[in-house]
Amino acid sequence: MPLMKSWVVSANTAETPFPLNNLPYGVFSTDVTEPRCGVAIGDMILDMAACEAAGVIVLDDEGAFDLPYWNDVMELGPGVWAKLRARLVELLEERSVLRTQVEPHLVSQADAEMHMPFLVHEFTDFYAGKHHAMNVGTMFRGPENALPPNWLHIPIGYNGRASTVVVSGTEITRPNGQTKAPEADVPSFGPCRRLDIELEMGAIVGTSSRMGQPMSVQEADDMIFGYVLLNDWSARDIQAWEYQPLGPFQAKAFATSISPWIVTKAALEPFRTSTPARERELLPYLKEPEPMLYDIELEVTMAPKDQPATTIARTNYSEMYYSAAQQLAHHASSGCAMTAGDLLGSGTISGPEKSQRGSLLELSWGGKEPLTLDTGETRTFIEDGDTLTLHGAAKGDGYQIGFGICTGTIAPAARSPT
Amino acid sequence: MPLMKSWVVSANTAETPFPLNNLPYGVFSTDVTEPRCGVAIGDMILDMAACEAAGVIVLDDEGAFDLPYWNDVMELGPGVWAKLRARLVELLEERSVLRTQVEPHLVSQADAEMHMPFLVHEFTDFYAGKHHAMNVGTMFRGPENALPPNWLHIPIGYNGRASTVVVSGTEITRPNGQTKAPEADVPSFGPCRRLDIELEMGAIVGTSSRMGQPMSVQEADDMIFGYVLLNDWSARDIQAWEYQPLGPFQAKAFATSISPWIVTKAALEPFRTSTPARERELLPYLKEPEPMLYDIELEVTMAPKDQPATTIARTNYSEMYYSAAQQLAHHASSGCAMTAGDLLGSGTISGPEKSQRGSLLELSWGGKEPLTLDTGETRTFIEDGDTLTLHGAAKGDGYQIGFGICTGTIAPAARSPT
Missing domain, CATH: 2.30.30.230 (Fumarylacetoacetase, N-terminal domain)
Known part of the structure; x- marks a missing residue:
């Protein structure tokens, strides 16, 4: 077109x-x-x-x-x-x-x-990028056990917090939280020291389903109203200490930013693409009847306070292992009721190359390999005053379907009430 | 009084x-x-x-x-x-x-x-009963590693699904889901075979807090409007396969039942009691300035279809290790905005004795020790047609502060759409 x-x-x-x-x-x-x-x-x-x-x-x-x-x-x-x-x-x-x-x-x-372009009813975040899951799994469990046994069969997801989804441009306050250094005997409470981004797409559920009413992947795709860029800000040190056995909680609860424009499925139609070839056959309820992922070019930039921005990652939404339609069908598979205004985060989108990683955790390999910005400064995680910006566009023949930007600048942590 | x-x-x-x-x-x-x-x-x-x-x-x-x-x-x-x-x-x-x-x-x-007595804005479920955490941990990881290292320091919680919180009396359809038997090579999709209850109290957040605004435990207690009985229906086989690494999702998303009457904090005032003595000192932001738990007697009954009910557990809300006020203060500690209508599940309430366990997982020790009901029937997990009912009351001098009941009957699983 x-x-x-x-x-x-x-x-x-x-x-x-x-x-x-x-x-x-x-x-x-x-x-x-x-x-x-x-x-x-x-x-x-x-x-x-x-x-x-x-x-x-x-x-x-x-x-x-x-x-x-x-x-x-x-x-x-x-x-x-x-x-x-x-x-x-x-x-x-x-x-x-x-x-x-x-x-x-x-x-x-x-x-x-x-x-904010819509009222976020409930927010669910997924973990459906294979390169991201492999990178994180390799860091924490070694390359042999990188992918959990369920990963190739289930679009792994968890419920997030809707009350702190904010529009691009909203200042993000560094969270306080409980952390424990490996060598420490007891945990302490204070500002996050490993503040990170997660480059994601957000899918917006546009119609509701009743409790006890699962849906096919095709029906799920039909229910999606559109997409936004999504930055699932993450406090890695808080996450590491809290997430066993029931998943991330305060490490992700303080803020999630989205781009202000909902790009409709109709606009993205020419850019449909399939999820990748499967190592293991999917169960029937998760099979895509047609391509339901999109070819959307993504970029992350980082700018220290009053400094120009450096591109720190470029990747593509088509790197995902599961589409939003598959995620939504899985979400309702138990009979979970879905509501217009539900937001589904894709999971961090990383490509196979180092320059294609969608989080600082991956880009700095757990903080061990600092990035050098164009300004000469180095970063492992985010410092106060830094501005992180996601960019995204599907590129057509002489035109693009742009998402605008999803940006946030980090303010210092608040003093704790006690 | x-x-x-x-x-x-x-x-x-x-x-x-x-x-x-x-x-x-x-x-x-x-x-x-x-x-x-x-x-x-x-x-x-x-x-x-x-x-x-x-x-x-x-x-x-x-x-x-x-x-x-x-x-x-x-x-x-x-x-x-x-x-x-x-x-x-x-x-x-x-x-x-x-x-x-x-x-x-x-x-x-x-x-x-x-x-439903209120619109559930967001639902958070905790894991704050020590006997429950010890029982489950012992079953899955052995007695030495039963409690995760963070457990004595953090009221462990995760975001649940608000759209499927229903009032007592609502029929609960057995969920379908993905499970994998230990010996199976690949997972399958079908009706849950290990359907369970979790006996909990629900605390209702009555006022809102702004994003970036943490609160003290005292302020958190002041924000709580009241309490209900809460049954966090759980599909144990779905949970076992899906929950690593990001926590329970579809295993808990299909239904949560609450009792229809919100018992106010004012009514419960004479029954305040302290959380138990601590093995490890809590961080200051989690310390209770005064007793914030309540002495509420709890009971679970089970009735096969058209049969009388058998009491299968008796316990007390005072068995919890963390109060709802502590949970709420932790919930907002990162700057997470809380909203009037947020519902906080206490976590499963079990006492130290076998007869005080608040889930069938614990009562039947993972399905290995069937319960015998008064009717002579045996149960490990819930069968279609069974009615599970929670009862609760704080017992005063010649009166009680009752919660009414929280009940649900199980209907057979729906056919999957594919």
């Missing part, structure tokens, strides 16, 4: 993350409007609440755009999602006869502040 | 779970009313929405009782909780001058259906 042209001329370049092919959904505010639903086009945002008020866009659920989240639109289901996208294309395409009715409702992205 | 007498005579016995000393909060409906807030007194329910409409009870947040959850009342904070309780006592005490104004708003419990 080539670039689709819009009368919003900034959308007609190979560089813009937001051509007419994309049309991602976000929540924005300006000096004169409260947070409400908007659609990115070039360097502008289409104010959806204003479009609805003007009668240019009509939804079954009146007023669903005049809210600080997309959940109400999601819940209208895939039929409405398709109709909405078709209408947006009709309004914004180069030869649209409706241009004069739409143009007054464009807001410059430069004048807008972005907010 | 002795029994407080009410003009609702059924509340004035040593046997009623709901004397004037209790006044627990639930959500009920009848043939003529939609689900709304109510307060149990003897064998009656005080219709709070009707009381408010009649001007007998006035809240700052008008209409907060005319909702199918108590969350809006919770969010008004401890000052309002205390005033509300004082007003209820004034209205319902034996010599109340307001009796004639209140009496029309009583509904018989026999005519009411109970619903």
Whole structure:
């Protein structure tokens, strides 16, 4: 598919993350409007609440755009999602006869502040990147036992914390927590010393399922509303001490950042790709009937305070071993009810090469091999004042489907209350 | 404190779970009313929405009782909780001058259906019973390594699934899931064969905290709205195969049952008791400034289909090693935001004796020692048609603070979609 042209001329370049092919959904505010639903086009945002008020866009659920989240639109289901996208294309395409009715409702992205695009109902994080699992497993258990026995059969996941999922740009406070050095007799409480990122994609569940109602992988794919970039900030020293036997808890509870624009499945359609060949055959309930992963180029940059950024990793979402659809089908396999607004983290996305690793734990091999940034500074884990940014885009023929960025700067730890 | 007498005579016995000393909060409906807030007194329910409409009870947040959850009342904070309780006592005490104004708003419990008493925002489950952790650890790792090294220092917890927390009486469908027998080469997918209960108390967080805002144990205790009985249904065979390395997921995601009445902290005040003496000194952020556990007698009964129930365990909430206040303070220690409506499961409550074990895993010692029920039938784990019921009450001087029951009957597994 080539670039689709819009009368919003900034959308007609190979560089813009937001051509007419994309049309991602976000929540924005300006000096004169409260947070409400908007659609990115070039360097502008289409104010959806204003479009609805003007009668240019009509939804079954009146007023669903005049809210600080997309959940109400999601819940209208895939039929409405398709109709909405078709209408947006009709309004914004180069030869649209409706241009004069739409143009007054464009807001410059430069004048807008972005907010969380949806209410996160529950957050589940997976561990579905094989290179990441191999790297971490090798560090902690040696190469022979790197992958747990279940790993090739189950998209391993755990429930995360929804209350601390924040939008890109939110400052991240270094967490305090309990840690124990290997040589120490007792643990201590204080600021995390091994603060890390995890480069992930987030899949947003757009419709709900009832308790006791499992779904096929195809049905799961149909339920996904779209994708965002996701940084699952991780306190490795807190994690190491707390995670046995029931998994990560406070090491991951303090913050998860997502990019502000939900890129829809429709926009990503041309970039579908299969999960890799299997060493072990999957059980039928997990088999993909068609490609459900996406070819999305990903990059991580790190910038010390007041310094330029250095690219520290480049990889691709297609490196995952399980797709979000497989993860969602597994999630509901026990009868677990899924809800519109549930967020599924893909798991850390690493490629086979050292430069393709999606966490500092892997990039610095457990802190033993410091990275040298372009500024000459070195890093094992994140220092106060550092800014970590995820970038992502699917690259088409003369256009890209961009995600914008997912960024966060680290503030020093708070004083503990006791 | 002795029994407080009410003009609702059924509340004035040593046997009623709901004397004037209790006044627990639930959500009920009848043939003529939609689900709304109510307060149990003897064998009656005080219709709070009707009381408010009649001007007998006035809240700052008008209409907060005319909702199918108590969350809006919770969010008004401890000052309002205390005033509300004082007003209820004034209205319902034996010599109340307001009796004639209140009496029309009583509904018989026999005519009411109970619903979930609150919207569960997020659900966290802990592993904070030492006898349970020792039993499970001994079975899986031997007595020398039964307790993980962190256990005496951290109230170990993990995020659970809120979307499948259901009220007592809801039928529980046996989950399907992936399991692998030790001798099998590959896993299979099908109905759980080791379905279990976990006898727990649930603490309900009643006010919210901001991200990055940890709290002291005292502040955490002040935030707790009340307690319910909680059965964390568990699929042991699914859990055994999936839980490494990131903890339980589908093994616990299919259902968690709670009792319908929220027993307030105020009602439990006379029953406060300390957590046990410590083998290792706790870090300051986890120390209790005063007793924050409660002396609550607990019992589990099991009834095969159409058969009478057998008591299979008796224990006490005071067996816990960590209080809910300590768990909540730990939960927020990283800066994790807590929300009114968060539910914290205590962890399985077992006592030191075999008859005091709060799960079938422990009672049948991993399935090796079947229980014989009063009917003569034997059980290792739960069979289809079995009804499992938790009972709980704090026993005072001629009265009790009852929780009602938390019950569920097992329906056969659903057919898998593939």
